[in-house]
Amino acid sequence: MSVASRQLQSLIRREVLRFVRRPYNTFLPPLITNVLYFSVFGVILGSRIGTISDVTYIQFVLPGLVVLGAISNAFENASFSIFHGRWNEYIHEVITSPLSHSYTVAGYVLASALRGFIIGGLIIGVGFLFTSIPFAHPLYLVSFGVITTTLFAGLGVIGGLIAEDFDHLTVMNQFLLRPLVFFGGVFYSLDQLDGLAYTASLLNPMVYMVNGVRYGMLGMSEINPNTSLVVLTAATIVVLFVNLVLFKRGFGITD
Amino acid sequence: MPPAIETVDLVKEYGELRALQELSLTVEEGEFFGLLGPNGAGKTTFINTLVGLVRKTGGEARVFGYDVEDDYQQARDAIGVAPQEFNVDRFFPIREVLEHKAGYHGVPADEAAERADEVLKRVGIYDKRNERFDWLSGGMKRRLLLARALVTDPDLLILDEPTAGVDVQLRHDLWELVTELNEEGTTILLTTHYIEEAERLCDRVAIMNEGRKVTVATPDELKGRGTDTIAVGLESTPASAPELGPYAHETTLSGDRLEVRVDDGGSIAPRLLNDLEARGYEIADLEISRTSLEEIFVDLTEREDRSVTRSTAESASDGDESETSETDTPPKREQEGVA
Missing domain, CATH: 3.40.50.300 (P-loop containing nucleotide triphosphate hydrolases)
Known part of the structure; x- marks a missing residue:
């Protein structure tokens, strides 16, 4: 293994151990939240809503809840880890090391994406307790899982670098991320929207994620999954590039 | 390398x-x-x-x-x-x-x-x-x-x-x-x-x-830039401090105690004793103390502060944008000269 690989591995190891060793903060909350979501939206309300495009309501909302859990955790992991490191200045341990800028970005993004991916998997596991999942296109499911968690881990890196207070992290999570998810077709079908609302929804990246994961799990999608993959991949490349530029400039880290 | x-x-x-x-x-x-x-x-x-x-x-x-x-x-x-x-x-x-x-x-x-x-x-x-x-x-x-x-x-x-x-x-x-x-x-x-x-x-x-x-x-070089003080205890209290050669930068008399600031206390002391005895002073004891590095440090940084302040004031009055030059000269003894 090369020196650079060992450097990257060390950063990923540190980042993964940080969330693995705190399951009450990282794994348990999304599990409980999703049991509640499935119980209320799936079982109690879902029985009154009936089916959407031939799938039960609980099956319909499941992909959206997987996306919600996965991206929230990917974003939160990267943003918190970086911001907390800045706040307490121990991010200097990384910055003063010979890790390249690109490997530093890779370390934070990959570890955070992994957390999002694991949480997404756990939510699918919870979903199994409430309904059946056909996994119509597993490769698409994995692809969308990887790309969405990577994208939001990258956004989390930006959030962690630009935040100046813990409040800013809350603002990003609650006032930006959550509305995008709720208006991203998690709980309703885009077909129910009129022309303007439908068009506006297409500007929301969440719509592509939710539909892509829904296609992978249920085989149904309101948007061509390949189009979604292209849009999300392009967005991810842009975000990772921004990450790299920020680290190169030492934004939020160096004076 | x-x-x-x-x-x-x-x-x-x-x-x-x-x-x-x-x-x-x-x-x-x-x-x-x-x-x-x-x-x-x-x-x-x-x-x-x-x-x-x-x-x-x-x-x-x-x-x-x-x-x-x-x-x-x-x-x-x-x-x-x-x-x-x-x-x-x-x-x-x-x-x-x-x-x-x-x-x-x-x-x-x-x-x-x-x-x-x-x-x-x-x-x-x-x-x-x-x-x-x-x-x-x-x-x-x-x-x-x-x-x-x-x-x-x-x-x-x-x-x-x-x-x-x-x-x-x-x-x-x-x-x-x-x-x-x-x-x-x-x-x-x-x-x-x-x-x-x-x-x-x-x-x-x-x-x-x-x-x-x-x-x-x-x-050691820094300490060498400071001056030493030779403190001489006299048998009796003289009326005034003696006139010494140019080696004495400053001479202070306090009762029967005479303090002379010189460059190198070790080499100057015999000459100082000879000069004092030649002028009729009776010597009871003698002590040489070197300027501490701390004193040199304070002196250098204070002189730098004065230099910067002066330069800033001059720049302000002349509208001159010239930089203050680095101060790399010895403290005290060259600046203050002979007492």
Whole structure:
């Protein structure tokens, strides 16, 4: 293994151990939240809503809840880890090391994406307790899982670098991320929207994620999954590039 | 072999504030180099520029020949830094913190674990290896910073006020350890407020003030720039102080005690005694005291302050934008002349 690989591995190891060793903060909350979501939206309300495009309501909302859990955790992991490191200045341990800028970005993004991916998997596991999942296109499911968690881990890196207070992290999570998810077709079908609302929804990246994961799990999608993959991949490349530029400039880290 | 540290006209500006002003310094490989200066002199800014925590505004900075920005990976790999502030990962036991740090430098996991144990033993906190940073005492935290700097086996060890606020025992332990490291070949850059520390440890010291280099010299050279005081006890109280030759910069009489300020007390004393006896003074005792490095330091930085203030005032009145020149001249004796 090369020196650079060992450097990257060390950063990923540190980042993964940080969330693995705190399951009450990282794994348990999304599990409980999703049991509640499935119980209320799936079982109690879902029985009154009936089916959407031939799938039960609980099956319909499941992909959206997987996306919600996965991206929230990917974003939160990267943003918190970086911001907390800045706040307490121990991010200097990384910055003063010979890790390249690109490997530093890779370390934070990959570890955070992994957390999002694991949480997404756990939510699918919870979903199994409430309904059946056909996994119509597993490769698409994995692809969308990887790309969405990577994208939001990258956004989390930006959030962690630009935040100046813990409040800013809350603002990003609650006032930006959550509305995008709720208006991203998690709980309703885009077909129910009129022309303007439908068009506006297409500007929301969440719509592509939710539909892509829904296609992978249920085989149904309101948007061509390949189009979604292209849009999300392009967005991810842009975000990772921004990450790299920020680290190169030492934004939020160096004076 | 290129110098361990080489900066040329290094500048760092924070808006209007110039934290480093055309700072040119060279620290040779294997040297124990001290950076002295009052608070705000720019010592920490200088260090942070080398390790990538501060981006320079202008000039050049190299570590073992590697530019700190263009070749940042090689430059940072050579440096171990123990900062002034506690900036340690609070999430992990300290042994793991050290393993991670070694890993960031590309050390294989097995070796990183061995090194972590080794440096924890070396700084004397091995029994605390499974504790987290927050649970350590102040002195142990200071030791851990040193351990973290050492775990990557650096060629250049930077210690930013390592003994600030620590007890005497720890201070001596640290002195012993860094002396050992220097003898083993590690180049050491030490910033400190404690003049005694610099005098005891450093091959050369640079005195900084307001982002400028005031002077660079060995502690002995610096002390040589000060004057000595020969205190002579007289058998009887004379009416007035004697007229002495030009070797006496200042003569003060206080009762039966005469104090004469000279360049080199050891060589001047016999001549002074002869002169006093020739003038009829009876001598009871004699004592020579050297100017301390601390006095030299205060004198140099105060003179620099006056120089900067004067230059600023002149610039303001003349509309002249010329820079204040570096002050690298001896203190007191050349400035004040003969009393």
